[in-house]
Amino acid sequence: MKRRVLMVTAFALALSAFSALAGGGNAQKVQYCSWCHGVSGQGFVPAPRLAGQQAEYIENQLQGFRQHTRPSSFMWGAVKSLDVLDTRDVATYFSAIAPEAADDGDKVAASAGKTIYRRGIPALNIVACAACHGPNAQGIGKIPRLGGLSAFYLKTRLDQWAHGNLAAAPAPMPQIARQLSPSDIDALASYLSFVK
Numbered sequence: 001m002k003r004r005v006l007m008v009t010a011f012a013l014a015l016s017a018f019s020a021l022a023g024g025g026n027a028q029k030v031q032y033c034s035w036c037h038g039v040s041g042q043g044f045v046p047a048p049r050l051a052g053q054q055a056e057y058i059e060n061q062l063q064g065f066r067q068h069t070r071p072s073s074f075m076w077g078a079v080k081s082l083d084v085l086d087t088r089d090v091a092t093y094f095s096a097i098a099p100e101a102a103d104d105g106d107k108v109a110a111s112a113g114k115t116i117y118r119r120g121i122p123a124l125n126i127v128a129c130a131a132c133h134g135p136n137a138q139g140i141g142k143i144p145r146l147g148g149l150s151a152f153y154l155k156t157r158l159d160q161w162a163h164g165n166l167a168a169a170p171a172p173m174p175q176i177a178r179q180l181s182p183s184d185i186d187a188l189a190s191y192l193s194f195v196k
């Protein structure tokens with residue numbers, strides 16, 4: 001019920017932003033995405049921010065939703081509106097928008113998250129996240145930008161991998177997340193939500 005209210009609100013917001021988005025050839029498809037992903041793709045619980053995300057990563061995820069290798073009660077239907085060419089255009093469109101940080105994490109937990117992000121947890125053989133996601137969590141190519149994604153979304157993703165819910169997910173995230181404790185996950189999600 002609560003989710004439905006959120007969606008209706010997102011829909012109203014997206015309509016009011018339509019004129020701002022209506023420039024490109026894919027305006028209508030982008031508008032449809034914005035119903036859930038928020039105005040200018042800045043994210044809207046539970047749909048993550050797409051603005052500033054790596055284009056190649058966006059394309060890969062859309063393919064995963066299409067092939068049902070990534071579960072989602074929302075995206076399996078949403079990808080049906082995209083053909084192969086549109087997918088690339090839409091990915092490029094969102095990746096070019098300047099991302100805004102969600103800032104929704106716990107400030108106290110964030111400092112422990114910063115340490116794990118930068119140094120890993122050597123005692124448990126957990127690699128520094130920065131080694132792949134970049135020093136400023138900006139991502140590259142197939143590796144997503146994490147900086148400024150909502151703590152809510154980051155925590156959901158890491159929890160899903162940690163609990164082995166995503167059997168078909170590609171390495172290395174399931175292996176990494178399985179070694180993180182719930183408080184490590186809270187700390188990392190909090191820290192990353194503030195990274196600009």
Ligand code: HEC
Pocket residue numbers: 029030032033034035036037046047048049050053057058059061062071072073074075078079081082090144
């Ligand atoms: C009905 C709501 C809804 C619509 C419409 C929607 N999305 Fe999503 N999208 C979600 C949710 C929710 C998630 C997070 C996965 C989950 O929990 O199901 C998501 C995840 C994604 C992801 C993965 C992001 C990441 O960081 O891994 C991409 C990429 C994406 N959506 C792109 C799109 C595009 C492009 C469109 C328009 C064609 C679109 N979405 C339309 C709700 C929606």
Ligand code: HEC
Pocket residue numbers: 048060116117126127128129130131132133142143144145146149154157158169170171172173176188
């Ligand atoms: C060896 C490289 C590597 C390391 C180290 C790594 N990641 Fe990742 N991460 C990836 C790749 C590749 C993906 C994309 C997976 C996919 O396409 O499904 C990813 C995806 C993610 C996502 C999904 C983002 C989204 O938008 O849905 C999160 C969250 C994440 N990683 C967090 C972390 C954290 C936290 C750490 C450190 C504890 C970490 N990663 C360490 C390679 C890495």
